[in-house]
Amino acid sequence: MRKIIIGVMGPGERAREDHVRNAFELGRLIAQEGWVTLTGGRNAGVMEAASLGAKEAGGLTLGILPTRDRNLISVAVDIPIITDMGSARNNINALTSDLIIACGLGTGTASEVALALKANTPVILLTENEEGKRFFKALKPKLVFIAKEPSEAIQMAKEILSP
Amino acid sequence: MRKIIIGVMGPGERAREDHVRNAFELGRLIAQEGWVTLTGGRNAGVMEAASLGAKEAGGLTLGILPTRDRNLISVAVDIPIITDMGSARNNINALTSDLIIACGLGTGTASEVALALKANTPVILLTENEEGKRFFKALKPKLVFIAKEPSEAIQMAKEILSP
Amino acid sequence: MRKIIIGVMGPGERAREDHVRNAFELGRLIAQEGWVTLTGGRNAGVMEAASLGAKEAGGLTLGILPTRDRNLISVAVDIPIITDMGSARNNINALTSDLIIACGLGTGTASEVALALKANTPVILLTENEEGKRFFKALKPKLVFIAKEPSEAIQMAKEILSP
Amino acid sequence: MRKIIIGVMGPGERAREDHVRNAFELGRLIAQEGWVTLTGGRNAGVMEAASLGAKEAGGLTLGILPTRDRNLISVAVDIPIITDMGSARNNINALTSDLIIACGLGTGTASEVALALKANTPVILLTENEEGKRFFKALKPKLVFIAKEPSEAIQMAKEILSP
Numbered sequence: 001m002r003k004i005i006i007g008v009m010g011p012g013e014r015a016r017e018d019h020v021r022n023a024f025e026l027g028r029l030i031a032q033e034g035w036v037t038l039t040g041g042r043n044a045g046v047m048e049a050a051s052l053g054a055k056e057a058g059g060l061t062l063g064i065l066p067t068r069d070r071n072l073i074s075v076a077v078d079i080p081i082i083t084d085m086g087s088a089r090n091n092i093n094a095l096t097s098d099l100i101i102a103c104g105l106g107t108g109t110a111s112e113v114a115l116a117l118k119a120n121t122p123v124i125l126l127t128e129n130e131e132g133k134r135f136f137k138a139l140k141p142k143l144v145f146i147a148k149e150p151s152e153a154i155q156m157a158k159e160i161l162s163p
Numbered sequence: 164m165r166k167i168i169i170g171v172m173g174p175g176e177r178a179r180e181d182h183v184r185n186a187f188e189l190g191r192l193i194a195q196e197g198w199v200t201l202t203g204g205r206n207a208g209v210m211e212a213a214s215l216g217a218k219e220a221g222g223l224t225l226g227i228l229p230t231r232d233r234n235l236i237s238v239a240v241d242i243p244i245i246t247d248m249g250s251a252r253n254n255i256n257a258l259t260s261d262l263i264i265a266c267g268l269g270t271g272t273a274s275e276v277a278l279a280l281k282a283n284t285p286v287i288l289l290t291e292n293e294e295g296k297r298f299f300k301a302l303k304p305k306l307v308f309i310a311k312e313p314s315e316a317i318q319m320a321k322e323i324l325s326p
Numbered sequence: 327m328r329k330i331i332i333g334v335m336g337p338g339e340r341a342r343e344d345h346v347r348n349a350f351e352l353g354r355l356i357a358q359e360g361w362v363t364l365t366g367g368r369n370a371g372v373m374e375a376a377s378l379g380a381k382e383a384g385g386l387t388l389g390i391l392p393t394r395d396r397n398l399i400s401v402a403v404d405i406p407i408i409t410d411m412g413s414a415r416n417n418i419n420a421l422t423s424d425l426i427i428a429c430g431l432g433t434g435t436a437s438e439v440a441l442a443l444k445a446n447t448p449v450i451l452l453t454e455n456e457e458g459k460r461f462f463k464a465l466k467p468k469l470v471f472i473a474k475e476p477s478e479a480i481q482m483a484k485e486i487l488s489p
Numbered sequence: 490m491r492k493i494i495i496g497v498m499g500p501g502e503r504a505r506e507d508h509v510r511n512a513f514e515l516g517r518l519i520a521q522e523g524w525v526t527l528t529g530g531r532n533a534g535v536m537e538a539a540s541l542g543a544k545e546a547g548g549l550t551l552g553i554l555p556t557r558d559r560n561l562i563s564v565a566v567d568i569p570i571i572t573d574m575g576s577a578r579n580n581i582n583a584l585t586s587d588l589i590i591a592c593g594l595g596t597g598t599a600s601e602v603a604l605a606l607k608a609n610t611p612v613i614l615l616t617e618n619e620e621g622k623r624f625f626k627a628l629k630p631k632l633v634f635i636a637k638e639p640s641e642a643i644q645m646a647k648e649i650l651s652p
Contacts, residue, residue: 077165079168082258090437092245092247107465117433118433118434138457248412253604254577282576298621410581445557
């Protein structure tokens with residue numbers, strides 16, 4: 001009866017406003033499905049927005065933190081996992097999530113998408129980055145899905161994860 | 164309103180029966196306090212027993228897994244964090260737990276105790292290993308506590324963690 | 327007087343023959359410059375070829391190994407660093423290298439390119455993957471360079487690394 | 490023809506003067522055997538002293554760095570491996586070394602000794618810490634050796650590592 005864990009990945013401080021809005025909505029919808037929301041755990045950008053959205057809908061939130069600095073943990077993270085291993089923790093995000101949704105495609109997020117695909121974790125891309133969508137879709141056509149908005153991403157996730 | 168996380172550390176396959184019994188009881192008591200139980204996540208020894216005890220009392224269980232092999236995850240783990248980083252994950256246990264209780268002192272557990280002390284995480288030792296108790300107590304007198312049984316360990320934990 | 331470390335990244339077992347040939351030639355040229363060759367350390371594909379090329383030219387070779395299995399270490403690796411942390415070790419490759427040359431763009435290599443760019447490590451792409459070149463070049467225009475063959479990549483590396 | 494790697498472990502800033510002297514002498518003797526010296530890589534305490542000793546005798550030095558801060562790397566490290574994973578890198582020290590010599594037994598060093606023993610890496614203790622020697626010797630009698638001075642430790646290492 002293990003709960004499904006959905007990773008919402010995306011930039012911190014430099015996140016675009018539309019990615020932050022999408023992340024909040026994703027967190028809300030993930031929680032409504034009874035799924036756990038996993039993020040990078042910090043109090044910034046996509047990470048914070050997804051966690052806040054999940055809490056608003058009464059969900060459980062995991063944060064996989066890159067540093068030991070407890071001031072950087074989002075208040076919306078229920079369970080902070082302190083790795084203190086910088087971007088090497090991106091692989092934990094990729095391995096722990098049953099599915100990853102990428103809000104944007106900065107360097108950190110791109111590494112998480114690539115690591116997820118290496119680990120055979122499905123990825124849904126929610127981004128305006130056309131080169132990125134083309135690159136990752138060509139790399140692993142069966143594991144990469146492209147959504148236009150949060151509700152479509154969640155609908156896709158339900159189909160991908162259905163037994 | 165973040166929940167308190169208690170790490171219960173101890174051997175897997177080679178755990179002694181009394182350590183396994185202690186771990187089950189610790190899990191139960193941790194859950195009764197409303198705390199989260201963190202273990203190494205595998206379906207063996209102290210890890211499994213602590214998770215089972217916590218679930219019996221309705222608690223939440225985290226498992227920080229050393230490998231990607233999903234067959235090795237205890238059924239009593241609610242949230243498996245897949246690190247795939249072997250014993251390097253012991254540092255995540257040490258950093259993520261608000262307090263660690265060691266059931267026994269094998270090599271892996273000893274590394275977790277040492278890493279916890281390095282990170283200023285308090286440690287309660289529940290072991291017959293007299294050399295180990297003497298060594299760690301001398302190393303960090305203010306962070307190392309020695310208990311004789313699970314109920315005493317939990318009482319100590321409450322005092323250590325009270326603000 | 328620290329030596330320059332060049333990471334040659336690329337697939338293992340599934341490497342294309344042209345990438346393997348390029349990797350061997352890169353190792354040879356890196357050694358001729360007096361630089362250290364860093365790879366993923368295994369006895370397969372691009373990793374092995376780059377190490378063999380470097381040794382043929384008398385260079386020093388580092389291998390950052392993902393597992394503890396010593397049978398998987400290339401004989402051409404002088405210094406095997408055993409991480410036992412799977413793909414999380416890709417971030418060590420990205421941080422330790424002064425510059426990375428990617429032979430091909432599989433999922434593991436793409437993660438190393440992304441992690442390198444996040445860490446501000448320059449990257450030279452030596453691949454036929456047009457989508458990948460377009461994506462990464464757009465992501466970090468000043469850190470991503472595109473070469474057609476090994477000799478051109480080494481020429482670029484000299485310019486990028488010159489003080 | 491892979492070179493033997495000896496890890497010299499011990500405290501940084503808080504190292505005792507006799508441990509620092511021992512570490513320098515160990516580095517010198519390791520280099521004279523043609524072995525590689527591995528340390529935590531920082532410019533402090535036992536790490537720096539072992540690296541300086543090894544360089545004085547013309548040896549090769551590896552540093553497994555816990556952070557990305559390049560100002561903290563000892564000038565005596567030939568090959569800095571940048572892990573950015575804090576104390577989780579202690580497991581890389583334990584796995585990569587053919588044998589570990591501990592100068593002192595602080596919390597970090599104790600974790601490295603425990604992780605080495607878990608990985609079946611032999612350990613030589615060079616410390617006045619009697620509780621520590623008793624604890625680790627009882628834990629793994631066949632893997633733990635106790636030396637009184639650097640020359641004795643190197644003599645022991647030669648015997649342990651002889652085929």
